[in-house]
Amino acid sequence: MSNDAREGGTIGDMADANIPVLLMVLVQLTGDLRWLEPPYRPRRAHGMGDNPTGGLPEHVQSEIREAAVAAIDAWRAGEPVAIPEPSDELLVEMLAAAMGEPVPDEYGPMIAAELGIQRGSDLDVDVDADEVEVPEGFSVLVVGAGVSGICAGVNLKRAGIPFTIVEKNSTVGGVWLQNRYPGAGVDTPNHLYSFSFLEHDWSHYFALRDELHGYLESVTDTFGLRPDIRFGTEVRAARFDEDRAMWQVVVQSSDGGEEILEANVLISAVGIFNPPKWPEIPGLRSFGDGLVHTAEWDPEIDVTGARVGVIGTGASAMQTVPAIADAVASLTIFQRSPQWAAPFEQFQSPVPDGVRSLLRDVPLYRKWYRLRLGWTFNDRTYESLQKDPAWPHPERSLNAINDAHREYFTRYIRSELGGRTDLEDVAIPEYPPFGKRMLMDNGWFRTIARDHVRVVSESIDEVRPKEVVTKSGETHQLDVLVVATGFDVLRFVSTYEVRGRGGRSLREVWDDDDARAYLGTSVPGFPNFFMLYGPNTQPGHGGSLMFIVEAQMHYVLSLIRQTFSVGARTVECRRDVHDRYNEAIDQAHERMVWTHPGMQTYYRNSRGRVVVNLPYRNVDFWHMTRHANVDDFEVGSTVGAG
Numbered sequence: 001m002s003n004d005a006r007e008g009g010t011i012g013d014m015a016d017a018n019i020p021v022l023l024m025v026l027v028q029l030t031g032d033l034r035w036l037e038p039p040y041r042p043r044r045a046h047g048m049g050d051n052p053t054g055g056l057p058e059h060v061q062s063e064i065r066e067a068a069v070a071a072i073d074a075w076r077a078g079e080p081v082a083i084p085e086p087s088d089e090l091l092v093e094m095l096a097a098a099m100g101e102p103v104p105d106e107y108g109p110m111i112a113a114e115l116g117i118q119r120g121s122d123l124d125v126d127v128d129a130d131e132v133e134v135p136e137g138f139s140v141l142v143v144g145a146g147v148s149g150i151c152a153g154v155n156l157k158r159a160g161i162p163f164t165i166v167e168k169n170s171t172v173g174g175v176w177l178q179n180r181y182p183g184a185g186v187d188t189p190n191h192l193y194s195f196s197f198l199e200h201d202w203s204h205y206f207a208l209r210d211e212l213h214g215y216l217e218s219v220t221d222t223f224g225l226r227p228d229i230r231f232g233t234e235v236r237a238a239r240f241d242e243d244r245a246m247w248q249v250v251v252q253s254s255d256g257g258e259e260i261l262e263a264n265v266l267i268s269a270v271g272i273f274n275p276p277k278w279p280e281i282p283g284l285r286s287f288g289d290g291l292v293h294t295a296e297w298d299p300e301i302d303v304t305g306a307r308v309g310v311i312g313t314g315a316s317a318m319q320t321v322p323a324i325a326d327a328v329a330s331l332t333i334f335q336r337s338p339q340w341a342a343p344f345e346q347f348q349s350p351v352p353d354g355v356r357s358l359l360r361d362v363p364l365y366r367k368w369y370r371l372r373l374g375w376t377f378n379d380r381t382y383e384s385l386q387k388d389p390a391w392p393h394p395e396r397s398l399n400a401i402n403d404a405h406r407e408y409f410t411r412y413i414r415s416e417l418g419g420r421t422d423l424e425d426v427a428i429p430e431y432p433p434f435g436k437r438m439l440m441d442n443g444w445f446r447t448i449a450r451d452h453v454r455v456v457s458e459s460i461d462e463v464r465p466k467e468v469v470t471k472s473g474e475t476h477q478l479d480v481l482v483v484a485t486g487f488d489v490l491r492f493v494s495t496y497e498v499r500g501r502g503g504r505s506l507r508e509v510w511d512d513d514d515a516r517a518y519l520g521t522s523v524p525g526f527p528n529f530f531m532l533y534g535p536n537t538q539p540g541h542g543g544s545l546m547f548i549v550e551a552q553m554h555y556v557l558s559l560i561r562q563t564f565s566v567g568a569r570t571v572e573c574r575r576d577v578h579d580r581y582n583e584a585i586d587q588a589h590e591r592m593v594w595t596h597p598g599m600q601t602y603y604r605n606s607r608g609r610v611v612v613n614l615p616y617r618n619v620d621f622w623h624m625t626r627h628a629n630v631d632d633f634e635v636g637s638t639v640g641a642g
Contacts, residue, residue: 014354017052017068019053023035023054025072029074032082048342050369050373086112095107095111098372099380141263142163142269143235146175146216148532150195152556161560164228166229166249172216173216175271179209179297180299182323183320185207187439192547205346236497237496238496245569249263264569268532270495273489279483283462291481291483294317294482301480306328308480309476309482313336314485317484318339318444330452338427340438341413386399386592431598435593437601513611514605514609524578527571528570537552537621551621558627574632589609594615
């Protein structure tokens with residue numbers, strides 16, 4: 001840690017500090033391993049909270065706080081960190097102690113990387129930060145300035161690689177710029193839903209839209225990306241020129257003018273939460289004034305005293321409904337199927353000043369806090385999502401652990417319904433937990449139990465001006481109709497046309513909605529083309545988009561560096577490598593919850609194939625993307641047919 005990190009005076013009040021995190025700080029600052037043993041060893045937490053007390057008695061917590069104050073004060077005074085670079089084995093032992101449960105050995109290198117520890121091996125070269133010797137005239141074009149595009153820009157800039165980002169909007173942010181519906185926010189903890197290269201002094205544990213967008217603006221300015229971004233510029237089409245080994249990209253400015261931009265490498269950073277998905281309901285557009293999609297929220301819409309209908313019960317609905325419930329006269333929710341939702345212990349909770357001070361001024365505290373969140377929200381539930389062929393109740397759960405999750409979430413839902421047993425059928429899913437995206441409860445269940453709120457489970461037959469008619473013929477008179485049906489997530493890279501070798505388009509290669517890519521990043525037939533947050537990269541069992549995108553960008557930079565070193569102009573994923581990878585993806589999914597027949601989910605395409613979720617642990621994907629194997633690619637001045 002630099003001396004700069006030690007500045008800032010007092011560390012603030014320790015009363016709210018996370019005890020398991022303080023223990024890890026103590027181990028590294030003092031070198032004393034007794035903090036990993038009883039009576040200090042934390043107990044395993046239930047649910048998805050951050051277990052602030054570690055389940056330890058108050059007198060033990062007090063001893064830990066006092067020791068932490070002394071150790072941090074000594075470090076501030078110049079005392080060196082006793083164990084600045086713990087071994088991988090010790091790091092695994094430390095995380096296991098902090099979580100109160102076993103952690104597999106393969107997490108060691110990933111923990112080290114998260115702590116900023118470089119082991120010096122070839123695989124650990126910091127390709128994200130070290131500048132590279134770039135061939136004259138080489139450039140990269142990035143499509144989109146949302147989370148993925150900003151990540152690409154930061155990493156390319158640090159590597160010294162010339163690039164341009166084209167963005168259709170007037171500023172950065174992507175989904176966090178465009179989504180402004182009531183209650184819009186993140187359901188992954190902020191300290192995990194942030195880039196490893198720039199943390200933020202978050203005001204709340206789970207920030208709402210404005211603070212999230214402000215963070216992305218801050219990252220953009222901190223790394224000086226704005227001069228490299230062309231705002232108000234939308235990509236219409238991209239085509240690979242085989243003779244010149246260049247991508248030609250047709251862009252349209254906000255005034256309607258078109259031009260062609262050229263680049264050696266094209267990175268698609270448009271994500272999947274764009275464009276909005278409108279359901280195919282007869283007469284939907286005839287509703288008239290008051291019809292709005294959550295992704296295109298109209299600030300002129302006033303729900304005060306209105307009869308409001310909401311179509312959908314996914315993440316955006318779960319955030320919107322509780323946020324408007326107090327203002328409306330009545331609320332009718334049209335539900336296709338109920339959703340599992342976990343307790344949201346820190347919903348709308350501010351981060352105490354003392355904790356903000358620790359997170360801001362003590363890097364070890366910040367990093368270990370993030371590591372613990374990563375374990376809780378990433379891979380901790382992975383084993384419960386695997387089908388047990390011998391399990392006697394496959395209709396309701398996958399295995400004994402998954403069944404225990406079902407009991408836990410069911411008890412929670414019933415408690416939130418406050419005795420409304422008549423709502424259990426519309427509130428408690430029949431399919432296994434995690435079969436759809438696990439939501440965080442913003443007060444949904446308490447809201448649907450209110451007298452002026454009704455959940456309608458039968459399908460919508462048609463929409464007429466100011467009314468919705470369900471299958472039974474019942475008519476619902478409404479003033480406002482909110483469509484909360486998410487995005488067209490199955491058609492990756494759908495906002496512009498991409499044509500690779502031989503003029504073949506991605507839509508043709510993917511047969512519309514059957515997207516496949518090697519590591520969700522590269523597709524045969526499309527040289528020098530990479531996707532961030534591509535097919536099968538969403539960590540459906542939990543985790544942060546930031547983590548996945550950073551891993552992919554690390555891989556892309558590793559590959560670009562290697563092509564530079566051999567003087568190559570093009571790099572293209574080998575067909576056999578691509579196909580083996582995707583066969584393994586499909587086989588892994590067959591063993592997991594998202595292929596369970598008991599529910600419909602946006603994770604699956606029209607063929608029933610899972611195209612959105614990553615079937616591996618986050619640590620597996622991290623290892624897969626640490627070092628690009630150039631032998632997996634055809635590399636040359638131009639890539640021949642194959």
